[in-house]
Amino acid sequence: MISLYIKQKKYNSFELKDIAMKVKPGEINLLLGHNGAGKTTIIKSMFGLIEFEGEIMLNNRKLSFDSQDDVDYFKNQIAYLPDNISLLDYLTPTEYFQLMKSANGIVTERAYLENLIEIFNLEKYVHVPIRNLSHGNKKKTQIVCQLFRGTNFLVFDEPTNGLDPDMIITLKRVLGKLKDQGVGVLISTHDLNFGKNLFDNIVILRDGSIKLNSTKEEVKSKFGNILLEDLYTKVNKDYYKYIEGLLDELNISGG
Numbered sequence: 001m002i003s004l005y006i007k008q009k010k011y012n013s014f015e016l017k018d019i020a021m022k023v024k025p026g027e028i029n030l031l032l033g034h035n036g037a038g039k040t041t042i043i044k045s046m047f048g049l050i051e052f053e054g055e056i057m058l059n060n061r062k063l064s065f066d067s068q069d070d071v072d073y074f075k076n077q078i079a080y081l082p083d084n085i086s087l088l089d090y091l092t093p094t095e096y097f098q099l100m101k102s103a104n105g106i107v108t109e110r111a112y113l114e115n116l117i118e119i120f121n122l123e124k125y126v127h128v129p130i131r132n133l134s135h136g137n138k139k140k141t142q143i144v145c146q147l148f149r150g151t152n153f154l155v156f157d158e159p160t161n162g163l164d165p166d167m168i169i170t171l172k173r174v175l176g177k178l179k180d181q182g183v184g185v186l187i188s189t190h191d192l193n194f195g196k197n198l199f200d201n202i203v204i205l206r207d208g209s210i211k212l213n214s215t216k217e218e219v220k221s222k223f224g225n226i227l228l229e230d231l232y233t234k235v236n237k238d239y240y241k242y243i244e245g246l247l248d249e250l251n252i253s254g255g
């Protein structure tokens with residue numbers, strides 16, 4: 001299990017505080033929040049990409065990003081899809097997968113990668129330089145690259161950005177299948193349709209603080225069989241009340 005506690009992380013007027021989150025094996029944890037709520041900051045903290053006050057534990061081992069041993073232990077178990085596309089674009093996907101395999105000591109079988117390439121409809125593009133791929137195909141290359149590492153945990157920041165409907169549906173099914181095989185998943189997304197029925201636990205952030213951190217069962221007992229969009233607006237009711245007020249004044253004729 002990944003356990004993250006951020007006591008505090010400050011950027012000018014933005015403050016992330018008292019964030020306690022867990023990613024359990026065989027569960028999908030959904031992280032929702034408005035632009036600038038702090039989702040990427042949480043994920044980057046989890047990967048030691050930024051400094052923060054708090055602690056991170058993996059399988060009850062407290063980690064220090066100053067220790068190469070801890071970094072290797074962490075890297076071998078958790079795959080990370082950042083919110084931006086970062087690939088070596090002079091390589092083809094095939095070359096890139098090969099490089100990732102040697103660099104990370106990936107042990108999954110070749111057939112596993114070939115299966116993923118087919119699932120994500122990339123066969124036609126595996127020998128095309130990445131710089132010539134469409135945005136969506138670059139994103140798919142990055143997703144396949146993280147999935148074929150075969151890690152125990154996946155942390156995906158905005159995985160559906162740029163994906164077509166086939167691929168959004170496919171990714172949802174792939175993540176559901178991996179979860180059933182015991183993989184622990186954290187997904188940050190703005191896509192409520194993608195997130196619905198996908199989570200075992202949900203965290204809703206607003207302005208750097210957790211507004212809701214509940215299991216699917218807790219949501220059901222507190223809110224009933226509620227749509228994700230309705231849950232999100234209920235949890236953020238003050239904001240939506242404010243928006244309703246603004247909408248009442250929105251009049252194109254100015255009257």
Ligand SMILES: Nc1ncnc2c1ncn2[C@@H]1O[C@H](COP(=O)(O)OP(=O)(O)OP(=O)(O)O)[C@@H](O)[C@H]1O
Binds near residue numbers: 033
């Ligand atoms: N390196 C930085 N320096 C200063 N401020 C930063 C830095 N990185 C993030 N921030 C600020 O921290 C806040 C949270 O940003 P973050 O990227 O975590 O939000 P987010 O929830 O991922 O948003 P989005 O949905 O738009 O991607 C924002 O106000 C952002 O401007």
